[in-house]
Structure formats: C-alpha cells, structure tokens
Amino acid sequence: MPMTHRQIDVFRALMQAGGVSAAAQALNSSQPTLSRELARMEQQLGYALFERTGGRLRATAAAHSLFEVVQQHYQGLAAVQSRALALAQAEAQPLQVLAQPALAHALVPAVLKRFALEHPEAHVDLTPAEGMSLVEAMAAQRFDVALTEQVQPPPGCESEPLSETAELAVLPAHHPLAQRARLSLTDFGGQPFISLADDDPYRRQIDAAFAAAGVARVLRLQTHSAVAVCALVAAGLGLSIVNPFTARACAGPELVARPLDWTLPFRLTLLRPLQRPRHRLAAPFEAALRATLQEPPQAPRQRRRT
The missing domain is CATH 1.10.10.10 (Winged helix-like DNA-binding domain superfamily/Winged helix DNA-binding domain)
Structure with a gap:
C-alpha cells in the first residue's frame, strides 16, 4: 500500500x-x-x-x-x-507596448478601447519611442509588442507587416485648397510647408518627390513629431504631408486631411521579441489591433460654422 x-x-x-x-x-x-x-x-x-x-x-x-x-x-x-x-x-505585470509617437497618439488609443471591452481589468503600459530608441528597446527585449513604420526587425525580434496606406496632405480648414477633394504636388508650389525633421525617412522621400517635380515650397518650420506638424498646420502656419493615422486623428474644425494624386506608402509593422516570454495579453492586444485596422477610416470632423 x-x-x-x-x-x-x-x-x-x-x-x-x-x-x-x-x-x-x-x-x-x-x-x-x-x-x-x-x-x-x-x-x-x-x-x-x-x-x-x-x-x-x-x-x-x-x-x-x-x-x-x-x-x-x-x-x-x-x-x-x-x-x-x-x-x-508575471501574470500581474502590465502588457508592455512600445509605439512610435504618432501611432501611440493616433492608433493605439482606438486599439486599447476595443481591447478593454474584452479585458477591462488588464494593465497596459504604453511607451512612445522612435528611431534608435525603439530599435534598442526591442533588441533588449524590454517590451511585449511594438508598433512601428520600420520594415526590418531589430536583432532578436520578428516582424509582421500589418497595413500599407498612403500618406495624406493636411492643411488649415480655411485654406483655399481645402475645397479640393485631392491635391497634387504642384498645389504646394510657393506654399509655406511644415516639414518633419531632416533625418526622418519620410521627410527625405517627400523632399525628393517635390524636387523631381520641380516644385518649390517655402520651408521655414520643421519638427520631429507628426502630431506637432498637425498642430502647426491647424494654427494656420502652413501645409504638410503626414501619415494617415495622425492626419485622421488630428482632423477637425481647424484642420482637414486630403488624399494626394501620388502615393507615398506608410507601412505599419508589428514587432515581437523572440527571447522575452510571451505575455498572455499579447495575442488579445494583437487581435484588437487587427480588428481596429480593418475598420473603415472615419470621416474627418466637419468644421464648425460661426
């Protein structure tokens, strides 16, 4: 016995x-x-x-x-x-999400709103980062998921392409060009243009497109942040071209977003660390992310009449 x-x-x-x-x-x-x-x-x-x-x-x-x-x-x-x-x-630890600032501002809030419907008690820590800071943080396996426009994954990570959409023009709602449904490169000729920073890859592509078309803009303002670009545009300081998530999130009474007759793709990529234990909330977060991306873009809010 x-x-x-x-x-x-x-x-x-x-x-x-x-x-x-x-x-x-x-x-x-x-x-x-x-x-x-x-x-x-x-x-x-x-x-x-x-x-x-x-x-x-x-x-x-x-x-x-x-x-x-x-x-x-x-x-x-x-x-x-x-x-x-x-x-x-580990279960009690928050889901660590890393995202480029534009995505942390314009995309992740909608994702977390959907995510919270299924996981109302979940803890999430959202950190904005870009450039080498984002690469180094993911290579060090410090976050559970990351959202970026970068296509090549950092060392120790895998990447999953999520979407490819076109950059949009943003302009003050009272600007004469706001009456147009679509803008061309020539529409920006002689206009004050608010640029991203010199080292931004989209800045370089935008500048190359205008140079190839022989269109000269008035370049006096630049910033590292797409959200800051939109704030400057809404203040009436110029026109610009930014990623579609930020353009739609910032559209409102003082700013409108318009498609362009040429395409500059904005690629959204999901990064996962390969050496970090998989957080139990990572998969539900990713599911909420995909569902949010499948939603049709919301129409920009109309300008209030006074």
Whole structure:
C-alpha cells in the first residue's frame, strides 16, 4: 500500500527532528498521534524505519534510502511553488507596448478601447519611442509588442507587416485648397510647408518627390513629431504631408486631411521579441489591433460654422 501524503510528511519530520517529540511540535501534532502513525506506516511497508533506543529514534538504512527520494520530492514541490509564484507575478505585470509617437497618439488609443471591452481589468503600459530608441528597446527585449513604420526587425525580434496606406496632405480648414477633394504636388508650389525633421525617412522621400517635380515650397518650420506638424498646420502656419493615422486623428474644425494624386506608402509593422516570454495579453492586444485596422477610416470632423 503506497504511503499517503500525511505519512510522507510525518516520515520527513521524524528524519529531520530525530525524535517523536520534536517532530510532533514541527507538525503541530501530539507524540501519541505520531507514534501511532509511524507504527501504522511501518506495518503497511512491512519493514522498520527506525530503531527505538532510549526513547530516541535511530533511522535504519532503509529509512535513509527512502529519505533521499522524499527530499527529491520536496525539492520538486519547492520548484513547482517557485515557478507558480513567478508565473503569478508575471501574470500581474502590465502588457508592455512600445509605439512610435504618432501611432501611440493616433492608433493605439482606438486599439486599447476595443481591447478593454474584452479585458477591462488588464494593465497596459504604453511607451512612445522612435528611431534608435525603439530599435534598442526591442533588441533588449524590454517590451511585449511594438508598433512601428520600420520594415526590418531589430536583432532578436520578428516582424509582421500589418497595413500599407498612403500618406495624406493636411492643411488649415480655411485654406483655399481645402475645397479640393485631392491635391497634387504642384498645389504646394510657393506654399509655406511644415516639414518633419531632416533625418526622418519620410521627410527625405517627400523632399525628393517635390524636387523631381520641380516644385518649390517655402520651408521655414520643421519638427520631429507628426502630431506637432498637425498642430502647426491647424494654427494656420502652413501645409504638410503626414501619415494617415495622425492626419485622421488630428482632423477637425481647424484642420482637414486630403488624399494626394501620388502615393507615398506608410507601412505599419508589428514587432515581437523572440527571447522575452510571451505575455498572455499579447495575442488579445494583437487581435484588437487587427480588428481596429480593418475598420473603415472615419470621416474627418466637419468644421464648425460661426
């Protein structure tokens, strides 16, 4: 008949304490109870585990051999408990989301709104980053998912292309060109133009397109942020071209977004770390992301009449 869990606990306490009294105290039991349990255990096994000498117990060779296995059992239980605790702590950790600032402002809020419907108690930590900061953070495996326009994944990451949409023109709602349904490169000739930073890849592509078309713009303002570009446009300081997520998010009474008659694609990419344990909320977040991207773009808000 196999030993019960209680008998294993009693045996281990007796081996470690070296006596019934100390073992009973360790197990919060009584000496008579442990003595009866030991006698019953030896009867079931068919051999003695201890020799009784002067009121003390002396473990037999069989007991020492059995104790090695019992210790392995408890070490295994300790490993299970440690792992369970580590997993519980990991489950409680927020989903770490990294996104380019434009996407953190214009796309992720809609994704999290949908995500929260299914996971209202979820904790999410959203960090905006771009350029080398984003690459280094993902290469260091510090985030669970990342959203970027970069196509090539950083070291230690995999990438999944999500969408490819065209950049949009943004202009003040009161500008004469706002009456047009679509703009061409020549429409920007002689107009104040708000540029992205010199090192921005989209800035370089936009400048190359205007140069190839022989269109000269008035270039006095530039910024690193597409959101800041839209704020400057809404203030009436010029026209610009930005990614479609930011253009639609910022469209309103003071700013309108218009398609262009030439295409500058904006590619959205999902990054996953390969060495970081997969967070249980990563897949639901990605599902909410895909569902949000499949929604038709909302029409820009109309300018209020005064």
